[in-house]
Amino acid sequence: MRMDDDGVGTRPALGRSPAALRRLYATKRRPGSHPVIVHLASDTLLPAWARRVPRVAAQLAERFWPGPLTLILPRTPGVPDEVTGGLETVGVRVPSAPLARALLEAFGDGVAAPSANRFGRVSPTTADDVRRELGADADVVLDGGPCPVGVESTIVDCTTESPAIVRLGGIARERLEECVGSAMPVLDRGEVAAPGTLARHYAPDLELVIVAEAALGSVARDHVAQGRRVGVLAAQPPADLCQEVFVIGTPRDADEYAHALYRHLRDAERRGVEVLLAVPPPEVGIGA
Template sequence: MAERGTDIARARDVIAAGGLVAFPTETVYGLGADASRDDAVARIFAVKGRPRAHPLIVHLAADARLDDWAIEIPDAARQLAAAAWPGPLTLILRKGPRVAAATTGGSNTVGLRVPAHPIAQALLAAFGGGIAAPSANRFGAVSPTTADHVATDLGDDVAYILDGGPCTVGVESTIVDLSRGVPVLLRPGGMPRGAIEAIVGPLGAADVAAPAAPGTLASHYAPRAEVIAVDLD
């Protein structure tokens, strides 16, 4: 099984060396690697069995500069970042040069998020860069909300599990696309639509030209469990 504990320095060193660390956010546990290294990010796809065209979300420290990771940033994105970060909201923006091509699946956009979990923030501050992280599970499996879930699903395929206890939100972050003009909701999640619209106004409808959004498989929310039909008549 993977090494497991609460050692931020150990987790930072694994990320810095190009390895994988599972770490808690307020939504779910993420499987993290250096977002600026194609070789490190490739390990995420290999361990998860995730198609390379599925982009990853880049997690940032609370004091990170948005302009270091994205370009052509609209005012609406800055308003949402100021109001909702740290929190369960991911913004899709035009990607900057620090983001590895593998992180975005070759797309010219990137999902950016500042998680609220104190352990995630401690790791990000210690590392000093962006951490690309999908949910810490095999592709298509239920998203993990405890370190035990990660250990059971990934075993020793992850170098270190940073144990922060159970996640408080339990569903992935909300994703809003701001790369093409009118803000568009790509994935519902931990931040309600109404809270977003209170900041930037009505959200547009997604279409086939929208960037691919991670974590939209229905199986993410479908635990392996017996289902019993009850006839109430």
Template structure:
């Protein structure tokens, strides 16, 4: 686990224009000084991320919001006060401190305050904003431990802060608050139900958006194995058919089928709790990759609470892969 000396060293790396992998409550981030265009550009190079895909700026507290954005609406202020620190990202008009390299060339910026003691200690020691997408290659499974980061990015990261396993396990919810009515652009660690309770009305989750934000690529959060989604009651039959056809099949077995034997290369019995599922999702996908699966059969959970974020990640994982 990160020590005070580790945090001071990481802050020095950021000041020198380097990259630091830092833990948050959602996933590990690949961090750079948010005001250093060259350092921010290096994030894109290390991840293999298209420069048009905006990043999230992490702040040390809600009181810093006005320093980084142009205008804070009443709704944005309410959501920040209610959910920060926490897995909620707000999209607002970019302030002058934010370089266009961090926003994918947009005049909007995504900002949040992470709910992790190591991340907050680093932000305090550094004294500025940290731009940090997930610390993995673009489009692949997000890391939820320091070992995941080291295995995937290796020496491309100048320093890795170990904060243990991430407690939420899926990325933050992204909400566009540039207009009169907020819209959820990416479901995540703060549920739609909790957001609606805070604002007092229903919120939309548009399938497409004119505002570019992280996690919108058709194929994202994807393991090496191809992911196939079927109805929960068809998971076992689909997996066994693929097994008979010669695939090394991995199965994310729904709780309703717990204890049922499955003819497959590897089986992960999913927890009944949505919070436990979200926390373990990326680790499950990584485990099936490590066990040599070439196909993963899964189903979508009920799209309520954290199930909405889990279903979003699974759909992206099963999305069309870019040609190679």
């Protein structure tokens, strides 16, 4: 099964069924040591999954749930190792997408639901993306429309004295810091084991190059001269851009840029782009 979430499309499995979880890992071709996020219908289910909920975690949950925020908390003894990758912590969140909420409420317990893609690939944001990605491995696809956020949830580790961001995502750092009233560091990859934090994750099957807007034309010409199929991801492509370049227009607003990013990456892949030159969004909010 695949369901639409608020961030990206997810591939759910019963959170306490080792057999269902093993099938989930096999479908995604995901390492068993890499934990998955448990989705809940309500924070009232937290005590069944987390043995302790610090005050700061409760603050964040009250402000941002339902929504694209995952909290890492100490797990209860009954949480399967298949969910946590053998760790003593568990990532939990309450999604806002209506279809996901309805499924969770009908089930009445936690559902493990990583993104509905092969491990390491770009996450899907539409039902069609999932059908192309998983094919016959997705028995049922629940289509609630395009995912409204378009990128993964932000993950915050609440197991230490001061909370820290493990993965940037749908909720901007500044909003989290405003909620807790203090600075919140962003941990480097490898400092903590959490979903979606490996060195290669959510990666397209093309070369992605970040380019300043002023240099876009010259960099594109260099790649075209090398015989490569070039794509450009920019709000305002330069007038001197050579005709061989495939252009994908992007909004300047950082939130809208994030919402469309994975859709654009998949579009570029389908069009055979070998190198995608991307002008980054403004470094504010989710783009910081």
